Amino acid sequence: MSLVVDGLSKHYSKSVHALDNISFRVNAGECIGIVGESGSGKSTLARVLLGLESYKDGRITINGKPIAPKKRALLREYRKSVQMIFQDATSTLNPKLPIWKSILEPLDNFKEITPSFLQAEGLSRKEVAEELLEIVGLEKKMVDRYPGELSGGQKQRVSIARALSIEPTLLVCDEPTASLDVTVQVQILRLLKALQKKTNMTILFISHDIRAVTFLCEKVIVLKNGSIVDQFGLEGIYHEERHPYTKSLIKAASIE
């Protein structure tokens, strides 16, 4: 899977240029981090990539096919291969449903998909959810719980399980650990890293926290006011040529 973003702009109004002429490329199995301060356009980029929001200028293609195509059938095809994890798992899980039902939503939407972890046939729907819970390090017996009976970190694991269920080729994570405390953040980042190694999916990881980005990603893009001000491989993070804004982020995170 390759993701190519070329000259992408998204203007909400004359004065709000959320994205301004953005270009980057992610190869299959890579993890790319998007870092930038509040309001820099990170979530806008995520929503556009998910096909949740339109874009006018520029081009986004996955495996050579455009995102947010005009035809519904193509959009559906696209949505099968891209999943998203949001900052706040609480708002994405229906509080009235036991978690096994929430986990199965994507598979219910795309009945034609049989993920590889379901090679064993004859599993009940609940058992499928249990398999998925195990993949993200939760106990099977949790399937009957409701979101209100889980911790923040457990809820985020559930939303990761749900996103992984249809084996996306691209996983977009928008501040997935921002609402969690530090030790749980690290656990979730480790989990994402391990899952990526196993599945070879491409991850676009959005965060205002450059430490989280450098832990998970081998490539980093720095966004500021809707523009990419810096773009580098992890090995180049301390190079002199880094943009002053990148340097200030590194300094503020005290990872110098």
Ligand SMILES: Nc1ncnc2c1ncn2[C@@H]1O[C@H](COP(=O)(O)OP(=O)(O)OP(=O)(O)O)[C@@H](O)[C@H]1O
């Ligand atoms: N639906 C919208 N209508 C108008 N302007 C919007 C809309 N959504 C976002 N914006 C504006 O676009 C810019 C980028 O917003 P965005 O949410 O992408 O930032 P962000 O980098 O995700 O910030 P944060 O770190 O706070 O989540 C901001 O100036 C914001 O006010």
Ligand SMILES: [Mg+2]
């Ligand atoms: Mg955001």
